[in-house]
Amino acid sequence: MSAQGRVEGINGNLVKCRFSGAVMQNEIGYVRTEGKLLKGEVIRIKGEMAELQIFEDTKGVGRGDSVEFTGALLSAQLGPGLLGKLFDGLQNPLNRLAEEKGFFTPRGYQIPALEPSDSWDFTPKTKPGAKVLAGDLLGEVPEGQINHKIMVPFFLKGTWSVIHINPAGKYRLDQPIGELLGPEGQKHELTLSFFWPVKNAIKFYQERLAPNEPLVTQVRIVDGLFPVAKGGTYCIPGPFGAGKTVLQQITSRYAEVDVVILAACGERANEVVETIKEFPGLKDPKTGRSLMERTIIICNTSSMPVAARESSVYTAVTLGEYYRMMGLDVLLLADSTSRWAQALRERSGRLEEIPGEEAFPAYLESMIAGFYERAGRVRLRSGGLGSLTIGGTVSPAGGNFEEPVTKATLKVVGAFHALSRERSDARRFPAIDPLESWSKYQGIIPNSRRLGMSNLLKTANEIGQMMKVVGEEGTSIEDYITFLKGEFFDAAYLQQNAFDEVDAATDQDRQEEAFALSEALIKQTFIFEDKESARQYFAKLRHRYFDLNCTKRPSEAYEKGRQSILETLKKGGQDGADL
Amino acid sequence: MERIYNHILQIAGNVIMVEAEGPKFAELAEVESAHGKSLAEVIRIDGEKVYLQVFGGTAGVATNDRLQFLGHQMQVPFSGALLGRIFDGKGEPRDSGPGLKDHLIETAGPCINPATRVMPSKMIRTGIPMIDVFNSLVEAQKISIFSGSGEPHNQLLARIALQAEVDVIVLGCMGVLYDDYLFFKEELESSDAINRAVLFVHTAADPVVESLKVPDLALAVAEKFAIEGKRVLTLLTDMTNFADALKEIAIVMEQVPSNRGYPGDLYTQLAQRYEKAADFEGAGSLTLLSVTTMPAGDVTHPVPDNTGYITEGQYYLAGGRIEPFGSLSRLKQLVNKETRSDHRGLMDALIQLYAAFKEALEKRAMGFKMSPWDQKLLKYGDLFEAKLMNLEVNITLEEALDQSWAILAECFEPEETRLKTELIETYWPKAGHHGST
Numbered sequence A: 001m002s003a004q005g006r007v008e009g010i011n012g013n014l015v016k017c018r019f020s021g022a023v024m025q026n027e028i029g030y031v032r033t034e035g036k037l038l039k040g041e042v043i044r045i046k047g048e049m050a051e052l053q054i055f056e057d058t059k060g061v062g063r064g065d066s067v068e069f070t071g072a073l074l075s076a077q078l079g080p081g082l083l084g085k086l087f088d089g090l091q092n093p094l095n096r097l098a099e100e101k102g103f104f105t106p107r108g109y110q111i112p113a114l115e116p117s118d119s120w121d122f123t124p125k126t127k128p129g130a131k132v133l134a135g136d137l138l139g140e141v142p143e144g145q146i147n148h149k150i151m152v153p154f155f156l157k158g159t160w161s162v163i164h165i166n167p168a169g170k171y172r173l174d175q176p177i178g179e180l181l182g183p184e185g186q187k188h189e190l191t192l193s194f195f196w197p198v199k200n201a202i203k204f205y206q207e208r209l210a211p212n213e214p215l216v217t218q219v220r221i222v223d224g225l226f227p228v229a230k231g232g233t234y235c236i237p238g239p240f241g242a243g244k245t246v247l248q249q250i251t252s253r254y255a256e257v258d259v260v261i262l263a264a265c266g267e268r269a270n271e272v273v274e275t276i277k278e279f280p281g282l283k284d285p286k287t288g289r290s291l292m293e294r295t296i297i298i299c300n301t302s303s304m305p306v307a308a309r310e311s312s313v314y315t316a317v318t319l320g321e322y323y324r325m326m327g328l329d330v331l332l333l334a335d336s337t338s339r340w341a342q343a344l345r346e347r348s349g350r351l352e353e354i355p356g357e358e359a360f361p362a363y364l365e366s367m368i369a370g371f372y373e374r375a376g377r378v379r380l381r382s383g384g385l386g387s388l389t390i391g392g393t394v395s396p397a398g399g400n401f402e403e404p405v406t407k408a409t410l411k412v413v414g415a416f417h418a419l420s421r422e423r424s425d426a427r428r429f430p431a432i433d434p435l436e437s438w439s440k441y442q443g444i445i446p447n448s449r450r451l452g453m454s455n456l457l458k459t460a461n462e463i464g465q466m467m468k469v470v471g472e473e474g475t476s477i478e479d480y481i482t483f484l485k486g487e488f489f490d491a492a493y494l495q496q497n498a499f500d501e502v503d504a505a506t507d508q509d510r511q512e513e514a515f516a517l518s519e520a521l522i523k524q525t526f527i528f529e530d531k532e533s534a535r536q537y538f539a540k541l542r543h544r545y546f547d548l549n550c551t552k553r554p555s556e557a558y559e560k561g562r563q564s565i566l567e568t569l570k571k572g573g574q575d576g577a578d579l
Numbered sequence B: 001m002e003r004i005y006n007h008i009l010q011i012a013g014n015v016i017m018v019e020a021e022g023p024k025f026a027e028l029a030e031v032e033s034a035h036g037k038s039l040a041e042v043i044r045i046d047g048e049k050v051y052l053q054v055f056g057g058t059a060g061v062a063t064n065d066r067l068q069f070l071g072h073q074m075q076v077p078f079s080g081a082l083l084g085r086i087f088d089g090k091g092e093p094r095d096s097g098p099g100l101k102d103h104l105i106e107t108a109g110p111c112i113n114p115a116t117r118v119m120p121s122k123m124i125r126t127g128i129p130m131i132d133v134f135n136s137l138v139e140a141q142k143i144s145i146f147s148g149s150g151e152p153h154n155q156l157l158a159r160i161a162l163q164a165e166v167d168v169i170v171l172g173c174m175g176v177l178y179d180d181y182l183f184f185k186e187e188l189e190s191s192d193a194i195n196r197a198v199l200f201v202h203t204a205a206d207p208v209v210e211s212l213k214v215p216d217l218a219l220a221v222a223e224k225f226a227i228e229g230k231r232v233l234t235l236l237t238d239m240t241n242f243a244d245a246l247k248e249i250a251i252v253m254e255q256v257p258s259n260r261g262y263p264g265d266l267y268t269q270l271a272q273r274y275e276k277a278a279d280f281e282g283a284g285s286l287t288l289l290s291v292t293t294m295p296a297g298d299v300t301h302p303v304p305d306n307t308g309y310i311t312e313g314q315y316y317l318a319g320g321r322i323e324p325f326g327s328l329s330r331l332k333q334l335v336n337k338e339t340r341s342d343h344r345g346l347m348d349a350l351i352q353l354y355a356a357f358k359e360a361l362e363k364r365a366m367g368f369k370m371s372p373w374d375q376k377l378l379k380y381g382d383l384f385e386a387k388l389m390n391l392e393v394n395i396t397l398e399e400a401l402d403q404s405w406a407i408l409a410e411c412f413e414p415e416e417t418r419l420k421t422e423l424i425e426t427y428w429p430k431a432g433h434h435g436s437t
């Protein structure tokens, strides 16, 4: 029997209660206030007192209010129908909630993540008598563009055998589709969905592989210089307004993956709305179907209860792991992990734990590491491959990367896309600083060529710095040209206009061609009379590259533009500034 | 249940503690001392100990003063009768009008379901090129004016409010100077806008904690008007004073500060207010324009810093002008596609050139020779500042765009502007580009 309790104290969203019976750490409990059940999670137990962080507003909670424990951990429902949905951090479907409750999210109100009456076309892929383990295939259901695998529930331990499995047909989520017999003779009735505790990683695969296959995001500076790998992790720290969210939005649209999960964690609600309104009308670059069909949004925006912020990232990563188990490439984008860390800080403060740096809890680092560790490329027991890539934004106080969340994140991720205020102020978008950022992954451009460009940018920057001290007149024309080449590569290749229909995304093939075209200019030796004519020459050429970036490919105009650039380059600046 | 207590056990800062049975979290109480009555709110319950923050301050509160729990949380009256009225931080009349006690509504109510939001899509025209061209203000946006001390932020706020076409203006003042309050009042009265305005005013002379409820009162009223179909503009000045009041309470409650004494939940506290800005489908909208003063002009100070992470942009006021760097309207792209085909391209090009101008200025300050390109930039920068940045300029968006092309043509060759060829062909002024503007 589950434990019962009575409220003894309230401090913000932290409720202390005296309980009788057995209470488990991280167990879900409900506080009954004003006829409503407020959901909470046990986060500390001391003697006969348990402390719960409440996922809802605690206004009106009083001493003596009753508390009912459930014996269950915070869990997510896994099954067909998750794609295309908008959930809050506790997996309440927000569209359904809106239908029932209107403009606002009332507290103490929970609805199932997946509608029990929804039915799906099920095809069995197993037979009576088959021996199965957690995660093994039982059948399939078409879910939008993907083949949703119905698996043996992950919580079943040991080897089970199939007693019977239903024939192909339409089944509701709440209807049985078969039955399993357990190692101790127990029986388990199967349905199309099951629950899994969100804080536990789903590891029912064969082995974890190195993340050595590039994930094409179609953002040139990322794919070209600081690539992301399937199953890898990366972070995007940057001051406010530097472009973290826009970069993630672009990535969520154009990244070449099967499933995208957006975790809007403690950020603006309107940013989520933008996605909900735009995605249904946009096309998935891979399949040509509506983008929404491959997307799940978990949102706990900044004005939603703080405690549910933490659960939102775990819910998101759990759904990601679930789809990875189907042999899919999943990309999880979390915006912003700092808000999650702040939720931990608020909680830790209320628990009066000994604070670490900037009042963040001492265990912040291990929490962040544990989250990113759930990414990975895996070989499934069926032999297929799946991956879960995690990209998180970080919002450092004052835009200063020397702070606990950025530092802890940098220790565990494989790529670092540092956004800089200087670049965003100068409208050099995406504002990823090419001098500070790095990636440990192999991308679509061979490392040696990638390095060549990085070196050019470094040298050009040094010359630029030098020029600030000695002036243009104190700089040799050779150095000046190198400087112009660096500036050129930055403007004509690295910068990309997210709001231009064509420039917003560059596919792999086009990127390879564009990279080579930039290299052609950079490798070229030029002879100019003076610096002014060099500057004008580069300005004009840059303009041509610029126009080319915004020209549809393949097209006649594109090919013409490319050829004319190549021909101009051959002349090595001999035609002076008036090309 | 006995709801009156005469034994205050602890008084520290503006927080008192009593032992009581039955109070609810966030319930209001009334403290009656020799100096009058004050509202208080339950901010923590620990067993029998109940902690309350006293809005009127604890100066003069005695241990045997009478404390009565009121059985409800913070509420505000709502009706059309609010229009034209001025209230204080407790929601009591500050003008000579009657107290309103009917139609009480909850403050700091539940958050808006993101699924019901619609994307803001209407531009609010201000006649200020730095806003209209570069960082368009959008209906239902939440945006703040970041300002150093001595800047005309309240004047800017009033100017935008009076120029905007909205149905209702709700003004919340926190810790403003009495003169500023009078200024707002006069501005609204002189233009008749007072008849569609509600004011909640807390001045620097009032007890600090009393400012804490101003945003909630203002936003509750504004939200209700919006739901009833009105287009509401909410002005909150100065949010830094609000944050300082939060800090004061946090310190008394011995919360571990996260950054320069501010509590770790500052972000959440501010966000819960700013996120009230919304466009309600089939109803009205709530636009939120606030002032955040930057202590010592430091934008990395926790209050402007957290605000920047919450709002949909900021207008950075310095030297009496809206600076293009540091200013941002994140919603501009929702509206500036439909205005005129050159709007977006121009906006980017003008700013990039202005950034180059700033570099040229630096070079000049270092005593370097100005190249022909630098000369062009210097000319451009001066024109830009005089004809677009100057806050005196009051022209329509279209006039400002035409003005921009004229400035470009006066200073540059078309290719030097980074503008797309297509735009140059359509808009570049034809009559001799070294001509007049």
Ligand SMILES: Nc1ncnc2c1ncn2[C@@H]1O[C@H](COP(=O)(O)OP(=O)(O)OP(=O)(O)O)[C@@H](O)[C@H]1O
Binding pocket: A238, A239, A240, A241, A242, A243, A244, A245, A246, A247, A267, A395, A429, A430, A431, A496, A497, A498, A499, B308, B309, B310, B328, B329, B330, B331, B333
């Ligand atoms: N790639 C881009 N192309 C063009 N404009 C951009 C780009 N990235 C960002 N911007 C501009 O910068 C603004 C701010 O970007 P964004 O909202 O992504 O910042 P952010 O880093 O997420 O800020 P915050 O931390 O406050 O959420 C955008 O509204 C847009 O105007």
Ligand SMILES: [Mg+2]
Binding pocket: A244, A245, A246, A267, A335
């Ligand atoms: Mg963002």
